[in-house]
Amino acid sequence: MININENLCDFCGTCVSVCPVDCIELFEAKLKINNEKCIACNLCVDICPLGVLEVEDEE
Numbered sequence: 001m002i003n004i005n006e007n008l009c010d011f012c013g014t015c016v017s018v019c020p021v022d023c024i025e026l027f028e029a030k031l032k033i034n035n036e037k038c039i040a041c042n043l044c045v046d047i048c049p050l051g052v053l054e055v056e057d058e059e
């Protein structure tokens with residue numbers, strides 16, 4: 001799953017537009033990832049200019 005460090009996020013929306021399965025939702029000051037839909041492609045992690053998103057390994 002993807003972890004969100006919301007303290008760093010400036011809610012620019014870049015990650016939302018890059019997600020191929022549209023599982024990132026951006027609200028006014030809140031970012032939400034639907035981890036059930038996420039295919040762990042890591043595109044959002046790579047594109048975030050602030051390093052907000054990181055992959056969390058599932059055991």
Ligand code: SF4
Nearest residue numbers: 009011012013015048
């Ligand atoms: S790209 Fe990064 S800073 Fe921009 S909304 Fe997504 S997580 Fe936040």
Ligand code: SF4
Nearest residue numbers: 019038039041042044
């Ligand atoms: S890892 Fe891929 S599928 Fe998952 S939220 Fe990020 S861009 Fe979307």
